[in-house]
Amino acid sequence: MKFSFKNDYSEGCHPNILNALLSYNGDQQAGYGEDQYSLEAKKLIQQKIQSDSDIYFVSGGTQANLIVISSILKPYQCVISASTGHILNNETGAIEATGHKILSIEKEDGKLKPEDIIPVLESHRNIPHQVMPKLVYLSNSTELGTVYTLAELERLSSFCKENNLYIFIDGARLGHGLTAETTDLTLQKVAELTDVFYLGGTKNGALIGEAIVINNKELQQDFAFNIKQKGALLAKGRLLGIQFLELMKDDLYFELAAHANRQAMKIKNAMKERGVGFLSDTYTNQIFPILSNSLIEKLSEKFEFYIWKKMEDDFSAIRLITSWNTADQPVEEFIKMINNEL
């Protein structure tokens, strides 16, 4: 069996979660998120962000994105996203299926700046013949593994307020984004600087689950209706509550993400020492080294990963992803193989 660096959702979940599911299994609880575990987990998150934001647990990232976006926008309003955005490329038109256009801004590093957004606003002034840009969608860490710093998010947040735009962070890998060694952004600051964001569980040690956090009071009203209408309100909400309770306790969530980041950095640094170049300079659990096709073939005999992009001269960029559960052994084996071959 080859070891897979294909993604961060190949394995089950952190053992603490399974243990908790076992411990609480026989208890009778209210349904639809009114169970005590969900209520406690929400309190824990509220404490960490120092805010009484509304919190809802849903199953997955596409679901979180489509519910948040469709609940915020009026029919004629649209989203702005970097061209690398998950909602643009990997969600089968889920946002458009709720009736909303996404305006794409070409970005190699997956990150938006105010300077990127200004021309989009300026080219959408032909009222009422064009959609109205209203929501800026960010992901952190991005689909390319890059992250926002505090200063970057502060600038974006101010810009959005000034321009009457909402700001929403897709946090499918928020743990990884906030524990990257190059960022000073914190969970509390994310809550302060966004209207809505979510904390991804699926890619960080849970079986399923994302925690949607609604900071903007005006967006809080009646949100639960949207969850139910889109088929996202689990009868056994306890499944989500128990998982986030365990992840939030003692900051397990950030510990798991930091572990994944560290494992990726080990590989990255080993490669850098051997002169390998990268598609982008990332500090989270996704790295995109550029290797010769012959080396890639050799690595493929022992490891699974995606070939991301064909480059010139018989080289390609591959994508390696580490997870909360990536042990030292496969990392070391991979590095050893690199060192032997380069």
Add this chain to the structure above:
Amino acid sequence: MKFSFKNDYSEGCHPNILNALLSYNGDQQAGYGEDQYSLEAKKLIQQKIQSDSDIYFVSGGTQANLIVISSILKPYQCVISASTGHILNNETGAIEATGHKILSIEKEDGKLKPEDIIPVLESHRNIPHQVMPKLVYLSNSTELGTVYTLAELERLSSFCKENNLYIFIDGARLGHGLTAETTDLTLQKVAELTDVFYLGGTKNGALIGEAIVINNKELQQDFAFNIKQKGALLAKGRLLGIQFLELMKDDLYFELAAHANRQAMKIKNAMKERGVGFLSDTYTNQIFPILSNSLIEKLSEKFEFYIWKKMEDDFSAIRLITSWNTADQPVEEFIKMINNEL
């Protein structure tokens, strides 16, 4: 702590499922339902229905309903449902949110017959000023605990074929429906006689999960796109696969449902012996006894349940639901209390 007869999703899941989640937890598996557990579970279901129908696992009932219905219908086509249908009353307009009207047929027992549907077809002939009825939605067991017999479903199925209508069974409680002592309908016959149905896991011992079974070949094409677009494709599809694998093995699914039915029947029979009347004569895990309000108040001190409907003369109907996990003790205590008071 009062014992709850409020619903069949108060507890966690069957221990076999937790054990399997533990056993397989460390394995790396492909995402999005391509894991080996999901593939095996699908094969097991196909064997049971003796058909190579397409099978997809999703998280919950509303999600299953909205994905199936919106994938089948063209924009101008609509659903026909009994007035008690879950899609009409308890899904926050999830079906309409996908663009489709539901035509409601007033039915006290929650079951549709061809005779009920004919007038709806006849009153929708003013083309193109009215929606086109195209899909008949049934639930089995129904929201009132009633069930279809083989003969009843055969008649409906023939009628639908003759009238160019699709037939879809919401099987949130299909286990209970098929193990009721009064029915001769089988899972294999359900597959033969419907275009699509689903096997509900959430209300029958799983943490989450419904298995959508698409029998009609013309409805199978590209169905996975719909799952993804509606946010229902779990990255860790293994969570659903493992559960259905355990539920399908050795017919645990039917055993659990039959247990729930038996516990409800014990209470029902005890009450009948004491002369209690019922809102409807059900043989599944939902019963609706009519009791004096004073007795209801006494029962409420020890048990939780919903008051379903105010009746005359200080009587009310209550709803009692038993589950795969309802032990003998609370059932016996409840019966004892009834016997003492009546």
Add this chain to the structure above:
Amino acid sequence: MKFSFKNDYSEGCHPNILNALLSYNGDQQAGYGEDQYSLEAKKLIQQKIQSDSDIYFVSGGTQANLIVISSILKPYQCVISASTGHILNNETGAIEATGHKILSIEKEDGKLKPEDIIPVLESHRNIPHQVMPKLVYLSNSTELGTVYTLAELERLSSFCKENNLYIFIDGARLGHGLTAETTDLTLQKVAELTDVFYLGGTKNGALIGEAIVINNKELQQDFAFNIKQKGALLAKGRLLGIQFLELMKDDLYFELAAHANRQAMKIKNAMKERGVGFLSDTYTNQIFPILSNSLIEKLSEKFEFYIWKKMEDDFSAIRLITSWNTADQPVEEFIKMINNEL
């Protein structure tokens, strides 16, 4: 050629409109409703309702209904309508196609009262499992030719305010509704007592065109986007502007509707004198007399009309509609035939 009493849109338009189209034909004007005729027509309507409400012209009634309703409601909110409502029966699911459920209240006379709405509100309290009723849809005159009085609309309007509901009048036949001899309701009062209403042109002498009037300030913002997005913003908005300019001048609009009502009342009164009964007691341009099938057959030789409902004893109700253009001659011939036969 038989004379048709089938509807009020069989003929072209009032000659004043054609003359105006001819006179202004060569003028160059701004597109998309910014032409001077549209601007003047809007001012005229504002003067008549003594309010600076926002006004938009669209092509037809279904279009007006779907734009207004979809622009007002959030995804999880729904409409309340009498069971006879045009949006329920004759618009091919246009409202549901925008994502919104319509709750139907069974009403024989097509009119809603607060007493009818209260139980609907009470049965929709299971948050968030049910849609949220938010908009009351009325039509005046109704699809059955009945009308609201000032007192009735005042009660409804107060009730809606108290219950945080919007109120919208489908005025496809508002001219007829307001010129019925039995009502004291005025256009100005309609504007005061509703959030939105529209003045129907198509069924009252225009070629096409309905004037949507938005009285509630909070519903005015950005409304033009909705018009454009739904494909209802005509490049040559002048076509709508010119028509409403002519209809509003010297109250031609009300004169035409009053004429249609008068012609219908002539037939109604002649029939009443001969002892004919009616499905509903209407005072507008729609009447529903109950006649023997043999008489209906004879009338059919000279006139076209719809058979509305089979009654017992070989009788049926028919629907007769008169228009702004129904001359005296066919009315007199019809009456003569009735008098000869009864």
Add this chain to the structure above:
Amino acid sequence: MKFSFKNDYSEGCHPNILNALLSYNGDQQAGYGEDQYSLEAKKLIQQKIQSDSDIYFVSGGTQANLIVISSILKPYQCVISASTGHILNNETGAIEATGHKILSIEKEDGKLKPEDIIPVLESHRNIPHQVMPKLVYLSNSTELGTVYTLAELERLSSFCKENNLYIFIDGARLGHGLTAETTDLTLQKVAELTDVFYLGGTKNGALIGEAIVINNKELQQDFAFNIKQKGALLAKGRLLGIQFLELMKDDLYFELAAHANRQAMKIKNAMKERGVGFLSDTYTNQIFPILSNSLIEKLSEKFEFYIWKKMEDDFSAIRLITSWNTADQPVEEFIKMINNEL
């Protein structure tokens, strides 16, 4: 009053249309497109395309686009368009509002080739995580005034068939596209080579109206429901039928478009003689000359037009549009002014 070259919908309609409206005004006709004028107009179009395609008249271009596209596509399917496409830039997200994504291909001249489409197909193979491209949207003439030749459309049509894609032509300016001196494409060939197209009336001498022509048999079924559901079925369908009857008679439609093209070419040729450059080399009624800002200012004193794009060195491109009704005088005056100034 300045003469406007801003667009081709500034004036009313061709006098023949008004005369016909007058002549037929008193006739009683069936509603909803069943009037004799609509039926005759459809026959005329069928004769011209030598095909029994289904034909429907609607009010405007955005309406035609959204109805056609939403009726063709399944929820997970999407449209491919050149980046200049009207549906992408000037319809307020009308297509997305029906649930469908538009994939944009950057094209300076507004025309698509198979080579442009291939990479889009290739980058959308990650099933089911991406939308499925299914419909190619063209406009002819394009939004930039360019046109397709027969050979170009034949190549595209073959490519689409081979790749299981539908092909739809937005013909808001089809008359202009087919009468350009540089094309050999004919109306009959358009019908042969597309699944659906429409003949635009609004921008070619009608008050309103576009004729949707459905050539592909499998797309014809039940199309009328879509028209009605989107609010596009006029009660007085005669208004559309009479207009297309007049436009189709004696090829008035093509005569009017050819006139508009000729007037634009006069201006274009006069400018070319003086050395003026153009944004694109067009042969229809839209031209985009590049002029000095000072000359543009002078022209603005006598004429209205849009400034399309700022260029370098104090030059800008302007857009001039001529219409079916543009007389010789303003054209000559404009040319005279150019000749005086350059």
